[in-house]
Amino acid sequence: MPATRIGLYEIAILSLLREEPMHPYQMQLLLRERHKDEILVLKRGSLYHAINRLVRDKFVEAVSSLRHGRRPERTTYRITSAGRQQLLNSLSQMIAIPKNEPSEFLGAVSFLLYLSPGEAIEKLSARVTQLESKIQTTKTTIKAAASRVQRINLIESEYRIAMHAAELQWVRHILAEIRSHRLRWDIEKVFQEARSQRTAPSAKAQSALTRSMQSKEGRKP
Numbered sequence: 001m002p003a004t005r006i007g008l009y010e011i012a013i014l015s016l017l018r019e020e021p022m023h024p025y026q027m028q029l030l031l032r033e034r035h036k037d038e039i040l041v042l043k044r045g046s047l048y049h050a051i052n053r054l055v056r057d058k059f060v061e062a063v064s065s066l067r068h069g070r071r072p073e074r075t076t077y078r079i080t081s082a083g084r085q086q087l088l089n090s091l092s093q094m095i096a097i098p099k100n101e102p103s104e105f106l107g108a109v110s111f112l113l114y115l116s117p118g119e120a121i122e123k124l125s126a127r128v129t130q131l132e133s134k135i136q137t138t139k140t141t142i143k144a145a146a147s148r149v150q151r152i153n154l155i156e157s158e159y160r161i162a163m164h165a166a167e168l169q170w171v172r173h174i175l176a177e178i179r180s181h182r183l184r185w186d187i188e189k190v191f192q193e194a195r196s197q198r199t200a201p202s203a204k205a206q207s208a209l210t211r212s213m214q215s216k217e218g219r220k221p
Contacts, residue, residue: 004057006090009050012036014059014079014087021063021078024051039156051077059083105167113185117178124175131168135161 006014016027024047031037054060060083065075079087112120142157177183 004086006053006057006059006086007050009040009046010054010059011087011090011094012040013047013050013054014083017060017077017079018084018087021076023074023076024048025074034153054083057082057086059086113187113190116187117184121175121178124171124178127171128168128175131164131171135164135168138164 012031013027016022016030022030028047031040051060055062055077058080060077060079062075063078065073115123138157138161142154142161145154174183
């Protein structure tokens with residue numbers, strides 16, 4: 001039987017229930033309070049869908065349902081033994097194995113040639129300013145929280161700073177390359193080269209075509 005795969009939303013729920021049983025509303029409050037909304041889209045529907053998937057797979061189970069007055073019924077859930085093991089397995093895999101995760105910026109960079117070098121300089125310079133601001137804001141947040149929580153609770157913020165700093169270094173390098181004309185491009189020449197490659201058969205394709213024609217000639221009576 002293949003291993004069950006769960007996502008970050010399920011891991012977040014299992015980690016909360018690893019602390020103690022709780023109902024979805026409490027989970028949502030804690031996720032927001034702990035700034036997990038920076039990595040998760042905290043929609044109520046998404047939370048309930050994730051809980052239902054965990055119940056289906058027997059990783060969590062309902063322990064009680066209460067209604068206070070005219071408020072909606074609240075079901076309290078707890079993690080199961082299988083859920084504890086799944087949390088460890090999934091988290092270990094995510095930490096250990098790098099993945100090519102989608103990046104909007106990476107995708108945009110692959111189309112950078114559609115901007116002129118001057119436009120690229122302007123937009124990349126704006127990104128430098130934004131990255132510098134994000135790094136400073138995150139450092140301020142860490143400093144403010146350091147006296148209230150352990151460092152391990154802020155480790156994702158440290159990672160965010162490291163990623164922003166690495167990106168900032170790369171963007172500054174590319175800016176220097178464009179400004180010094182070591183990196184330059186002409187979109188019309190790029191289009192011309194692309195058209196030439198589409199219309200001219202590759203040497204490998206031409207060789208295969210020649211062999212095919214020779215083979216057919218050899219089979220003629």
